Amino acid sequence: MDVSEVVLLDFWASLFCMRVKIALAEKGVQYDCKEENLANKSQLLLQMNPVHKKIPVLIHHGKPISESNIIVQYIDEAWQNKHPPLLPSDPYLKAQARFWADFVDKKVPIICHIFLLRFSIDLICVEKNTQINDGARRIWSTKGEELEKAKREFIEWLNVLEEQLGDKAYLMGESFGYADIAMVPFYCWFYALETIGKMSIEKECPKVVAWMKRCMERESVSKSLPDPHKVYEFRLQKLNNKTT
Amino acid sequence: MAGDKVKLLGFWGSPFALRVEWALRLKGVEYEYVEEDLSNKSPMLLQYNPLYKKVPVLVHNGKPIMESLVIIEYIDETWKNRPLLPIDPFERATSRFWAKFVDDKFVPLIIKMSSSTREQKDKVAEEAREVLKTLESSLNQNKPFYGGKILGFMDIAVAWIGIWAPMLEKIIDIKLLDEEYMPLLNTWFRDVLEVLVIKECIPPLDKLLAHYKDYYDRFMATKSN
Numbered sequence: 001m002d003v004s005e006v007v008l009l010d011f012w013a014s015l016f017c018m019r020v021k022i023a024l025a026e027k028g029v030q031y032d033c034k035e036e037n038l039a040n041k042s043q044l045l046l047q048m049n050p051v052h053k054k055i056p057v058l059i060h061h062g063k064p065i066s067e068s069n070i071i072v073q074y075i076d077e078a079w080q081n082k083h084p085p086l087l088p089s090d091p092y093l094k095a096q097a098r099f100w101a102d103f104v105d106k107k108v109p110i111i112c113h114i115f116l117l118r119f120s121i122d123l124i125c126v127e128k129n130t131q132i133n134d135g136a137r138r139i140w141s142t143k144g145e146e147l148e149k150a151k152r153e154f155i156e157w158l159n160v161l162e163e164q165l166g167d168k169a170y171l172m173g174e175s176f177g178y179a180d181i182a183m184v185p186f187y188c189w190f191y192a193l194e195t196i197g198k199m200s201i202e203k204e205c206p207k208v209v210a211w212m213k214r215c216m217e218r219e220s221v222s223k224s225l226p227d228p229h230k231v232y233e234f235r236l237q238k239l240n241n242k243t244t
Numbered sequence: 245m246a247g248d249k250v251k252l253l254g255f256w257g258s259p260f261a262l263r264v265e266w267a268l269r270l271k272g273v274e275y276e277y278v279e280e281d282l283s284n285k286s287p288m289l290l291q292y293n294p295l296y297k298k299v300p301v302l303v304h305n306g307k308p309i310m311e312s313l314v315i316i317e318y319i320d321e322t323w324k325n326r327p328l329l330p331i332d333p334f335e336r337a338t339s340r341f342w343a344k345f346v347d348d349k350f351v352p353l354i355i356k357m358s359s360s361t362r363e364q365k366d367k368v369a370e371e372a373r374e375v376l377k378t379l380e381s382s383l384n385q386n387k388p389f390y391g392g393k394i395l396g397f398m399d400i401a402v403a404w405i406g407i408w409a410p411m412l413e414k415i416i417d418i419k420l421l422d423e424e425y426m427p428l429l430n431t432w433f434r435d436v437l438e439v440l441v442i443k444e445c446i447p448p449l450d451k452l453l454a455h456y457k458d459y460y461d462r463f464m465a466t467k468s469n
Binding site for chain 1: 295304307309310311314315317318321322333334336337338340341344345378
């Protein structure tokens with residue numbers, strides 16, 4: 001198969017692109033990966049995803065598919081003859097997998113984003129003030145409660161997954177699949193969250209972390225996720241740019 | 245699948261419960277409908293959907309499925325007669341994309357509009373019209389329904405707009421489904437809502453209008469205090 005038959009419009013730090021890369025790797029699909037400059041989006045991206053103008057976009061036989069969870073389902077269906085299946089064959093289990101992937105989509109990105117923003121702005125404010133002045137102290141204390149609230153919300157949502165996991169190896173049971181793929185990219189953010197938030201996610205949600213580590217043992221996952229330190233630096237730089 | 249017990253927990257005024265009913269009826273599935281009082285949720289609802297505590301919930305042989313689009317796909321995969329989603333993976337992805345687009349972009353604006361002050365509502369209505377215009381751009385002029393001659397997933401996922409948008413236009417005094425700028429959308433909704441099995445599920449429009457008007461009036465009263 002000609003590699004250019006399958007093209008992925010990508011950005012290395014995008015959690016949503018990571019989902020697609022994991023799915024393609026699971027199915028052993030060869031593809032051409034095109035890195036996008038999000039500050040200067042390519043004509044191809046704007047043409048292939050005119051509605052959202054966002055990555056990831058999978059282009060297969062010249063036709064575009066957007067929205068990461070939808071792309072993962074497409075990959076499972078277009079390459080249904082390739083093992084492993086990404087979704088369970090039983091309709092009820094399939095519905096459960098979709099429900100949990102939808103849950104991750106709905107709640108975790110928002111919380112992670114708020115979390116990082118809150119903490120990082122704080123960090124920068126305090127770092128920039130060589131003398132801790134009243135202004136910085138005020139920001140710290142008024143934001144202090146917000147930060148704790150954001151932390152609690154984040155852990156609360158992870159605990160839902162902790163409970164759903166129970167004693168299972170993966171979210172839906174013994175097989176790695178769609179629901180795990182939806183969540184596992186967030187693992188590369190855990191270092192940033194723990195560093196900035198001064199917390200241990202493993203202590204709060206040990207089963208979630210064990211699950212993430214188990215997923216990372218799969219080559220499709222470990223090769224698709226960037227170095228968490230690189231992600232932390234990238235996030236900090238992004239927020240630095242926003243606040244200067 | 246004779247002998248199956250199918251129960252739908254719904255609310256008469258919910259477009260999400262309505263579209264699940266449309267899916268069940270198109271498939272000819274027999275089900276028991278259970279009306280929920282959303283101001284006093286039943287122990288059954290809280291037990292079946294402890295995470296979101298929302299309707300609709302489909303209960304099939306005692307097992308619950310939540311989130312209306314997930315439920316519709318479940319119905320399509322369990323009762324294989326009269327398929328709702330296309331067979332081709334690319335067309336399936338396209339249907340899922342547009343259904344998600346409407347849920348992610350249009351629904352929050354409707355909610356925002358229903359709780360906007362008079363000053364804010366025009367701006368929100370403009371954003372909502374832009375979303376509908378984008379949806380219009382996905383329609384093919386030659387097809388009565390989204391996928392062709394037969395009603396399918398996209399039709400039942402989205403046609404509720406053809407009921408709720410005109411209703412909101414009356415209550416809030418804004419324009420949404422502009423006939424001039426969205427002719428395909430208007431025709432599409434009209435065609436879908438005329439289909440008998442769809443039409444017979446639609447709640448009484450005067451009751452729906454009164455219900456949402458009441459909600460909106462109460463909100464506006466709190467704003468002016």
